[in-house]
Structures are given as structure tokens and as C-alpha cells.
Amino acid sequence: MxxxxxxxxxxxxxxxxxxxxxxxxxxxxxxxxxxxxxxxxxxxxxxxxxxxxxxxxxxxxxxxxxxxxxxxxxxxxYCNACQLNRMIPNLADLDNFEKWKNLEVAKHRLVYQLQKIGLAIPSKLRDINGLCFDFVAQQNNPNLMTGHANGVITILLREADSVLREQMRKQFLEPYRTLIGHLRHEVGHYFWDRLIYTNPETLEEFRTIFGDERVNYGEALQLYYKVGAPSKWEASFISKYATSHAWEDWAETWAHYLHIMDMVETAYFFRMTVKPIKKSNDLKAKASFDPYTIEDFDVIIKTCKPLSFAVNSINRAMGVPDVYPFVITPVVVDKLKFIHQLLLSKR
Known part of the structure; x- marks a missing residue:
């Protein structure tokens, strides 16, 4: 930002x-x-x-x-970001109120980024093909889950509880779990419908890169939760969950694309430079450009990797987890490039 x-x-x-x-x-x-x-x-x-x-x-x-x-x-x-709200919790409950405000911070940052990319985000309350958010408490309804369906992004309030979120991160063996991460992932499903499904040529290219989304989604998830990710998944996927189905690979990669673009944009506005004392080309980077203006994604990723390594190193020096605990392999870069070029073509 x-x-x-x-x-x-x-x-x-x-x-x-x-x-x-x-x-x-x-x-x-x-x-x-x-x-x-x-x-x-x-x-x-x-x-x-x-x-x-x-x-x-x-x-x-x-x-x-x-x-x-x-x-x-x-x-x-209401502003363009708040017009996207379809459901918010009972604000008379102070616990719900604070969690909702945390969700709004993440949602507004998401909307900032989508607007900068140039993506249309009409409210579903006015456009059947639009987007909306339900921020809700699960209460006694176990079927109510965080997710996306037909332009409706549901986020459970418990995700805004930092203690519960950390417990869930450990339960699912995730290296990273944040509110902005959830929102970026779920909005990726919405834009798959808007950008991929409606374009036959793009859909075929998607299947070549991410796999066939026609594989039964429910069965694929059941298999994933039963046996986990395949061996050596790290070579081709950004996360374990991305291995579960082509849709989830897309949404996970989409979320990381937004992470990377936001990281590099922020570094650009701070004119950040990574220049180790000992010469090491793989750790050198100069954030001298706004990533949203760059066509060649290789330039962006070449800058992102040293930046994330440096910030992760600072965090480790302070005894806190890595900011970006992921490895971006060449196969994942190809998936990120597909998203980058797709978004460039829509401007």
C-alpha cells in the first residue's frame, strides 16, 4: 500500500x-x-x-x-467498500463489535487493492453478478463456514479472534492464517467465476496450468482431509491446501499474488533496498517501481524474494514468526504469471 x-x-x-x-x-x-x-x-x-x-x-x-x-x-x-456488506453481526454484542471492526480493516485494504488493479467490484445488493460480504457468528450452526458461493463471501467472526485463529492455524498445520489472507483467498473464487469460467480460451489455459476444476470438489476435499497433501507438493503448489482441488490452487495462488503485489508496492513507496554486506546477487533488491505498472512479472518476483527474506530475518531476530513463510518455486511463479497477465489484459 x-x-x-x-x-x-x-x-x-x-x-x-x-x-x-x-x-x-x-x-x-x-x-x-x-x-x-x-x-x-x-x-x-x-x-x-x-x-x-x-x-x-x-x-x-x-x-x-x-x-x-x-x-x-x-x-x-455508505462508501464503495461498505456497500459490499450484506450481513454484519449484532453490534450490541461488544465482542462481535470489535471482531467486525477488525474484519472491516482487512476488507477495506482488500478493496483498495482490487480498485488499484482495476477490477470492477459491484455490490451484489444491486447487481446479481456482484460481490458481497456476510460477516457472521457461527453460533450453533456447524454448516455455516467461511467460504464463497455465487458472489457471497462469508467470513466467520471467530476468524477475527487472534487466539482462536492461532489455534486453528496449528490445528490445520498452516504456516500462516490472517484476516487479509482469508479475504484475498475467498475473493479469488469470485474472480475465477468472473475472469476464467466465462472465457473458454482462458478456461482451457487455466486447466493446463492449475488442473481440471471439473473433478468433483466435495470428493476432492474429503480425500485431502483424509490423506493430506501428496509427497513433494512443495515443488508445484504454494500451500498444502492448494493441492486439494484446482479451484483451491487458483484461490491460494491468487491470494499470494495479492500478497506479493501489496508487499512490493509498500516497499516501493518506502524506497526499500536490500543490499547485503557480502556480495550476494540472489539477496539484492531495489524496490524502484510500482508493481501495478510492470508487465514482466519476473521483475516483480525478483524483487519480492530478497525483500521477504530480509523481513523474515528481522522477524526471526525478534523471536516472532516469518512475515512470509512460503517458498515460491518456478512452477508457482508460472501460476502467478498467468494471473498477472490475465489481470493486465482486463485493464
Missing amino acids: KIFRCGNCNYAVFFENYTCENCGHLTGYKDKDRKMLSFNPSNTSLISDKDQVEYKYCKNKEYDACNWVIKKDSLED
């Missing part, structure tokens, strides 16, 4: 900030041009410091769940 700055004093602010910590001006994200606007808190209305245009906050600002702004004369009460 890019670095945002206060429009009043130019101080750096985070994507989720409601105020500038330096000058105290209010801040609000405008998704149309991906800019953080600032507003003098002494004004009676929300007038931007830079363009003197009047805005209003998304209605979810009242819950401190969204800092996006809309033009004052807009007929909408």
Missing part, C-alpha cells in the same frame, strides 16, 4: 487514520483517486483542506469502522 500524508501538514498517516497525529486535522480516504484528504476540525462541515470541496464520512464512521469519505451531495450513505 502507498504512503498517505495529511493534506494540511504533510505528516505521514496510516490508511485507517481518522486524524493526523501531528496537526490534529481530521483525515478521510477518497477511493476515487486513492488520496487521503484532511479537514479542519474547527469547521462545522467537512471541507477538504486542499480542494475546498465538502464531503461526508461513510455512515460506518459512527462505529469507527470506516474513514472513507463521499461527496456531500452524494445520494449514498
Whole structure:
């Protein structure tokens, strides 16, 4: 993600900030041009410091769940990200409330990225082919699970509980389990329907690279949970779960594509450079480009690998887990390239 700055004093602010910590001006994200606007808190209305245009906050600002702004004369009460919500939990339950806010942080970051890629994300509440989110508590319904179906992404609130999430990560022997990871994975299923299934030529290429999605999905998952991943799966898949079915290989690879692009974009805005003391070409990298402007994915992955190794090394020095605990093999790179070229062709 890019670095945002206060429009009043130019101080750096985070994507989720409601105020500038330096000058105290209010801040609000405008998704149309991906800019953080600032507003003098002494004004009676929300007038931007830079363009003197009047805005209003998304209605979810009242819950401190969204800092996006809309033009004052807009007929909408919710921003483009919050319009994707179909179900949210009972906010009178304080535990649910805090978990929902954590989910909103991850969802807004996802929407930022999808918009930057240039993907259309209409709300399913208005377009039958659109996308929507159900953030729900499982309660006593064991059939209610995190997943995707026909444009509806369901995320169980328990995923926003860091303790339970870590327990599930260990239970499923996963190296990584995060809210943004879940959202990126599930939205990958939605875009498979939009980008792959509807295009016969692309579908055939997909089958060559990822496998045949016509294999019975339920049976494939049952087999995976019974016997696990095949031996030497690491050579061809980004994760064990990716081996279960072609759809899951796509969704897992899609999620990692978004991880990588966000990682390199952030490094670019910080002008990060990895230059070891001892000469080592495989560990050298200079994030001198915005990855969303690069056609050659090899350039992106060549920069990503040293960056992730360096950050993982810093984490290990602090006794915390790797930020990116995955190995990207040549076969996985080919899958990532397929996604990259597919998205470039849709711009």
C-alpha cells in the first residue's frame, strides 16, 4: 500500500487514520483517486483542506469502522467498500463489535487493492453478478463456514479472534492464517467465476496450468482431509491446501499474488533496498517501481524474494514468526504469471 500524508501538514498517516497525529486535522480516504484528504476540525462541515470541496464520512464512521469519505451531495450513505456488506453481526454484542471492526480493516485494504488493479467490484445488493460480504457468528450452526458461493463471501467472526485463529492455524498445520489472507483467498473464487469460467480460451489455459476444476470438489476435499497433501507438493503448489482441488490452487495462488503485489508496492513507496554486506546477487533488491505498472512479472518476483527474506530475518531476530513463510518455486511463479497477465489484459 502507498504512503498517505495529511493534506494540511504533510505528516505521514496510516490508511485507517481518522486524524493526523501531528496537526490534529481530521483525515478521510477518497477511493476515487486513492488520496487521503484532511479537514479542519474547527469547521462545522467537512471541507477538504486542499480542494475546498465538502464531503461526508461513510455512515460506518459512527462505529469507527470506516474513514472513507463521499461527496456531500452524494445520494449514498455508505462508501464503495461498505456497500459490499450484506450481513454484519449484532453490534450490541461488544465482542462481535470489535471482531467486525477488525474484519472491516482487512476488507477495506482488500478493496483498495482490487480498485488499484482495476477490477470492477459491484455490490451484489444491486447487481446479481456482484460481490458481497456476510460477516457472521457461527453460533450453533456447524454448516455455516467461511467460504464463497455465487458472489457471497462469508467470513466467520471467530476468524477475527487472534487466539482462536492461532489455534486453528496449528490445528490445520498452516504456516500462516490472517484476516487479509482469508479475504484475498475467498475473493479469488469470485474472480475465477468472473475472469476464467466465462472465457473458454482462458478456461482451457487455466486447466493446463492449475488442473481440471471439473473433478468433483466435495470428493476432492474429503480425500485431502483424509490423506493430506501428496509427497513433494512443495515443488508445484504454494500451500498444502492448494493441492486439494484446482479451484483451491487458483484461490491460494491468487491470494499470494495479492500478497506479493501489496508487499512490493509498500516497499516501493518506502524506497526499500536490500543490499547485503557480502556480495550476494540472489539477496539484492531495489524496490524502484510500482508493481501495478510492470508487465514482466519476473521483475516483480525478483524483487519480492530478497525483500521477504530480509523481513523474515528481522522477524526471526525478534523471536516472532516469518512475515512470509512460503517458498515460491518456478512452477508457482508460472501460476502467478498467468494471473498477472490475465489481470493486465482486463485493464
